[in-house]
Amino acid sequence: MIELDVRNVYKSFGGVQALNGVSFKIEGNQLVGLIGPNGAGKTTLTNVLSGILKPTSGEVWFNGERVDKLPPYQIARRGLGRTFQVTRAFRRMTVLENMLVPAMALHPASRKRDFYKKAMEILEFLTIEHMANEYARSLSGGQQKLLELGRLLMLDPDVIILDEPFAGVHPKLMEKIYEYIRIVHEQGKAFILISHDMESIFTLSERLLVLNFGELIADGDPQVVKHDPAVIEAYLGEEEEEEGPVAIPARPVAGPEENDA
């Protein structure tokens, strides 16, 4: 049984409190949406979960093991995989080589050709198999996103964090990513889906987390969360924005999130 337990996580960058006591627990193959305004701490949370950042305090437990002190590669090998907000394919490696990196990292004793078949099957599903021997940089932006998703499948994680998978993606490609999420989810994987695309979030998520100024202000059924006054005020109710020459947020927006990208 998949279990990701985030316990009272704080993370500060100098004076900026990016995460302010975040706690939640994912059990089983839940498909969890994570939303919040810019600077709410979504990417910081992702970076803490994947080990790139260490929490200032608090703990992260994954499948019965404390992981918040582990280096990123250990967390990845234990089955917590992620994509990045800005696509980070290995650009000067072929698409197939991109796919082999996680497979070989998990099974260094195997040979590369043992994974060719699996890699090609995944690429075929993602409709980029004809690019297998091309450098990743010659893929379009959308195709690079697909490649990142494919790479994740080679790592075969239990929990997959997708950071803005729909940003700047063509509607047709979006359907492909929907399909990917649904199929992989049916195979028993848990997802944390970060997106500003409300339609996707409400279509896909079974549960919705809302972050605001580093705090979890809502957690529950998306249809219920949708009508939560705090959420509407912080994020969804943009039409109620106060009028003025410049829209200045009530509190300064935390910066580090953008810097990580």
Add this chain to the structure above:
Amino acid sequence: MKQKLLPWLLGVGLLVLALAAPLLLQNQQYWLFIATQAYFWAMLAASWALLAGYAGQFSFGHIAFMAIAAYASGIVGRDLGWSPLSGIIFGVLLSGFVGLVIGWLCLRLRRTYLALFTIAFAEIFRLMVNAELDMTGGPMGLYMDPLLNTTSYIPYYYIMLALLLASLGFMYWLANSHFGLFFRSIREDEEAAAAMGVHVVRYKIMAFVVTSMIAGLAGAVDHHFIGFIAPTELIIGRMSLVIAMAVIGGIESLLGAALGAILIHFALEWLQEIPVPAGLMPNLIALAPTLEKFGLGVGDRGLVTNAWRMVGFGILLMLTLRFWRNGLIHPLIERMFRAEARKETVAKRMQAVQTQEQEEVES
């Protein structure tokens, strides 16, 4: 099949030429010596290409690692009476160890910072060797025992050729195994590599250790052949030469870097005095005063280029960096070997486009 025959023939031809060179150059010890040195440079350039081109660690410390092994071997030979062979082994291990330390220190440094750090390391090492007298001989240099009891260059030629081929073979295997895959993923994006489960620290340090040991091996053996090493060999200009050779050959190609080094070393030697047909020599001699104003000279056989060959070479390096980022030799190798593969991908791509168009028409 026909297309694959040519590169193989070329490869075998080059190998036969390299093996037969001592017979062809029997009366020209000088060129045999140059060829041996060319292999030394080829080992440095190829191992640097593995470190910088594959693993993305743009280090300026390579010449220092070469010299660490050479000095270590020379010193244990002189002071402790070690044989050159055991000295070389000791030197190579020491280079590997220092590579480990430097690699570890550089873990958090990227690109510019790594380059600056390794320049500092190499310069400090050179200044230390230069200032210290008892152990290293300071600016006077260190005399080293000959590896073999012979005055002939031929055995050394074959030793350096064998070491070059062996280290190329080893690095080629490394680059094509999962190590190479991890090296390149680290070069492309460390954070993403770690997120894919790659133990970034281990493979970065490994890249430093392996390439430092190969540089050390080349340095120790070659200086037991030359019989002498001095701090002037550690100047940054020599490091730049290694980088230039690898860049012009093809920084992401071990063979390209090695061939680049060999060609450039020969070219630089040959360009010292560009031969001029005997009939034209009087004209050249008449021009001598004008030429001297430009820093050129007239020798017995032709035009003496002095420092100008390095200028020309520098311009070539700049042009390569600007226009041929993959180097000059690597693309040729690519073209010969990958022509078939490329055709295949293009065909597949066309097919994909066609099916897509078909689907669109149908829908």
